[in-house]
Amino acid sequence: MLIEELDTPAVVIDLDVMERNIARLSQYAAANHLNLRPHTKTHKIPDIAKLQIAEGATGVTVAKPGEARVMVDDDVRDLMIAYPLVTAAKADHAAQLARECQLRVSLDSPEAIAALGSGTLRHDSRIGILIEIDTGFRRCGVETPEAALLLAREVQRHSHLDFLGLMFYPGHLGKPPEEQPAAIAEVNAILDSFYRAFQIAGIDLPVVSGGSTPTAFRSHLFNGITEIRPGMYLLNDANLVRMGVAGLDDCALHVVVTVASTAVPGRAIVDGGSKTFSSDRSRNEPVSYGMIREDSQAIFVALSEEHGHLDISNSGRKYKVGERLRVLPNHVCTTVNMHDYLYGVRNGEVEKVWEITARGKVQ
Amino acid sequence: MLIEELDTPAVVIDLDVMERNIARLSQYAAANHLNLRPHTKTHKIPDIAKLQIAEGATGVTVAKPGEARVMVDDDVRDLMIAYPLVTAAKADHAAQLARECQLRVSLDSPEAIAALGSGTLRHDSRIGILIEIDTGFRRCGVETPEAALLLAREVQRHSHLDFLGLMFYPGHLGKPPEEQPAAIAEVNAILDSFYRAFQIAGIDLPVVSGGSTPTAFRSHLFNGITEIRPGMYLLNDANLVRMGVAGLDDCALHVVVTVASTAVPGRAIVDGGSKTFSSDRSRNEPVSYGMIREDSQAIFVALSEEHGHLDISNSGRKYKVGERLRVLPNHVCTTVNMHDYLYGVRNGEVEKVWEITARGKVQ
Numbered sequence: 259m260l261i262e263e264l265d266t267p268a269v270v271i272d273l274d275v276m277e278r279n280i281a282r283l284s285q286y287a288a289a290n291h292l293n294l295r296p297h298t299k300t301h302k303i304p305d306i307a308k309l310q311i312a313e314g315a316t317g318v319t320v321a322k323p324g325e326a327r328v329m330v331d332d333d334v335r336d337l338m339i340a341y342p343l344v345t346a347a348k349a350d351h352a353a354q355l356a357r358e359c360q361l362r363v364s365l366d367s368p369e370a371i372a373a374l375g376s377g378t379l380r381h382d383s384r385i386g387i388l389i390e391i392d393t394g395f396r397r398c399g400v401e402t403p404e405a406a407l408l409l410a411r412e413v414q415r416h417s418h419l420d421f422l423g424l425m426f427y428p429g430h431l432g433k434p435p436e437e438q439p440a441a442i443a444e445v446n447a448i449l450d451s452f453y454r455a456f457q458i459a460g461i462d463l464p465v466v467s468g469g470s471t472p473t474a475f476r477s478h479l480f481n482g483i484t485e486i487r488p489g490m491y492l493l494n495d496a497n498l499v500r501m502g503v504a505g506l507d508d509c510a511l512h513v514v515v516t517v518a519s520t521a522v523p524g525r526a527i528v529d530g531g532s533k534t535f536s537s538d539r540s541r542n543e544p545v546s547y548g549m550i551r552e553d554s555q556a557i558f559v560a561l562s563e564e565h566g567h568l569d570i571s572n573s574g575r576k577y578k579v580g581e582r583l584r585v586l587p588n589h590v591c592t593t594v595n596m597h598d599y600l601y602g603v604r605n606g607e608v609e610k611v612w613e614i615t616a617r618g619k620v621q
Numbered sequence: 622m623l624i625e626e627l628d629t630p631a632v633v634i635d636l637d638v639m640e641r642n643i644a645r646l647s648q649y650a651a652a653n654h655l656n657l658r659p660h661t662k663t664h665k666i667p668d669i670a671k672l673q674i675a676e677g678a679t680g681v682t683v684a685k686p687g688e689a690r691v692m693v694d695d696d697v698r699d700l701m702i703a704y705p706l707v708t709a710a711k712a713d714h715a716a717q718l719a720r721e722c723q724l725r726v727s728l729d730s731p732e733a734i735a736a737l738g739s740g741t742l743r744h745d746s747r748i749g750i751l752i753e754i755d756t757g758f759r760r761c762g763v764e765t766p767e768a769a770l771l772l773a774r775e776v777q778r779h780s781h782l783d784f785l786g787l788m789f790y791p792g793h794l795g796k797p798p799e800e801q802p803a804a805i806a807e808v809n810a811i812l813d814s815f816y817r818a819f820q821i822a823g824i825d826l827p828v829v830s831g832g833s834t835p836t837a838f839r840s841h842l843f844n845g846i847t848e849i850r851p852g853m854y855l856l857n858d859a860n861l862v863r864m865g866v867a868g869l870d871d872c873a874l875h876v877v878v879t880v881a882s883t884a885v886p887g888r889a890i891v892d893g894g895s896k897t898f899s900s901d902r903s904r905n906e907p908v909s910y911g912m913i914r915e916d917s918q919a920i921f922v923a924l925s926e927e928h929g930h931l932d933i934s935n936s937g938r939k940y941k942v943g944e945r946l947r948v949l950p951n952h953v954c955t956t957v958n959m960h961d962y963l964y965g966v967r968n969g970e971v972e973k974v975w976e977i978t979a980r981g982k983v984q
Contacts (some may be wrong), residue, residue: 266708266984267984282631293684299926321927342942344881345629348628367884369943392882392884397888397925398884399884399885401884424735427924443831493642516708518705518707518761519760521753521763522761522762530983532899532901537899537902538895538900539902562760563684563954564684564685565759579733592896593902595959597983598981615776618959618960620892620959620960621898
């Protein structure tokens with residue numbers, strides 16, 4: 259099938275670009291002796307997780323047990339759930355999964371330890387535990403080495419939990435490359451304070467898991483980390499391009515849309531809106547909802563659920579009802595989550611049709 | 622099953638509130654001799670469409686043929702696709718559907734007429750056509766009576782298309798009630814200019830389809846409309862509450878979430894983010910992503926995909942990992958679209974488990 263034969267909106271991946279991105283980060287991680295455990299939130303497809311593993315990833319990361327279940331059922335068996343599981347249902351689900359795969363979970367509370375401790379006991383399974391620490395993003399993670407030590411010792415009291423080390427998510431380092439070294443230095447000061455406390459306490463840290471896409475190729479600058487968990491690096495998106503950490507040529511995923519209306523002067527309406535792109539806005543001004551690859555003068559100015567509103571009043575391009583455009587979404591992960599299928603293309607041919615089987619697994 | 626037994630995040634509808642909302646608008650429409658054709662984008666579930674029809678709706682509205690297919694397959698057979706279908710695939714799909722149901726489509730271009738004209742000819746089916754006009758929202762719709770007349774005459778040249786009248790979407794009337802009458806007067810001036818032109822041309826307008834939730838109970842103030850297409854009125858959401866057109870007691874849908882982390886001072890993290898609520902922001906300042914029903918002092922300040930970030934620094938409430946909260950989402954339609962199931966509850970019991978079968982149908 260040719261790409262032109264897909265009805266729109268269609269989410270399309272350039273396989274050459276994706277494979278190049280996967281290989282490049284794998285080589286970087288290997289050269290820097292870092293384990294690579296990509297976050298599958300970006301693609302939500304076991305076959306792509308297996309591609310990443312075949313290229314050297316040691317395993318993958320997910321956010322919820324429902325996503326882990328999809329991966330395990332498709333034979334991906336080294337998993338980290340980078341999310342504090344505090345409901346009995348989720349802890350039980352994770353403990354069941356741990357009978358079928360190598361499983362690690364990050365957490366930051368005694369409640370999560372208790373839930374996983376009793377879940378693993380009930381199912382007679384083992385889960386590796388990473389204590390999440392906050393390195394400045396202010397989302398999850400304990401703030402002090404003392405709090406982390408308390409949790410580590412609490413983990414060690416549970417017969418079926420294995421304390422493995424520390425985990426952090428530097429979500430606040432989504433910055434232009436030139437601003438990253440100073441921000442990484444601040445993170446390092448925090449990391450070092452934790453390392454010192456654990457060393458004094460005599461507790462080993464075999465795993466320190468960090469990293470995300472914006473700083474992926476600077477991961478060697480973080481003190482003492484053993485593993486990185488970037489997600490978006492294999493596809494990239496408009497927000498990463500605007501940030502300066504990816505080029506347009508590094509973007510593997512686009513949404514093909516059709517111009518549905520040009521009736522209103524200064525506007526072109528495409529057949530994808532918030533149900534196609536998610537409502538994630540651009541981080542930079544002017545606010546926009548994606549980049550139109552055929553027309554840098556068009557501003558993707560508003561979204562209805564099924565309508566993308568392009569402001570073309572400053573564009574010299576002539577828009578025609580029925581023509582197709584390629585849109586680079588702001589945020590690739592939330593875009594993929596809206597859809598049931600991804601199309602992998604090479605030289606204009608649809609080579610792969612992937613069902614996005616881990617889509618929408620919020621539990 | 623009790624509501625407490627649902628794992629989180631769970632999207633829950635209070636059936637008493639929903640039924641009251643459905644009945645109230647049905648009674649208003651009947652009293653004002655307006656046909657009610659609710660937009661199913663809000664719930665995406667055939668069973669709820671049938672409830673609306675049982676309470677007096679003449680049919681329902683959808684946005685894409687894929688949604689219409691789900692409705693027809695579940696025996697909902699009077700449909701309007703309120704979207705210009707300009708790709709051959711979608712026009713063909715609509716023409717096929719028209720063999721199994723009463724179907725209307727709105728459009729604003731000769732390209733859409735040509736696509737539907739040849740589709741219906743190929744499938745020997747009939748589709749009723751409404752010309753979309755722009756009454757100030759500047760999304761779709763022709764701007765002048767002359768353009769609408771040209772399209773109406775073009776429709777009349779196609780053997781399998783039936784010209785039915787005009788359609789508009791007053792998306793710019795999402796305003797507080799006190800600002801609505803003046804805005805409706807402006808819309809009326811535009812509507813009247815179209816009515817005059819069609820009268821002079823001797824072309825009847827048996828259908829004029831308008832309306833949306835913010836102005837639903839003021840629909841009688843629009844000149845000459847025969848039908849309204851509100852979607853959200855049966856569930857409502859935080860944006861409608863902030864706008865002043867719905868009360869908190871009118872909101873039927875909430876998302877039940879669990880506090881996953883309180884490790885960072887001033888923050889509580891709940892287990893639903895942009896994959897649970899969509900990224901739709903509040904229309905008003907401060908920007909927030911939903912209202913926490915248990916705590917009016919908490920601000921839902923940011924979203925990650927699986928994390929809802931609550932700023933609780935100005936709250937006197939004590940948050941505890943593992944406790945459950947009810948969140949009223951900003952935008953009910955985009956929230957429902959993220960999920961596979963809705964739970965209908967009454968008196969704390971889960972009475973209905975609905976699969977959201979028309980979710981994600983972007984084509």
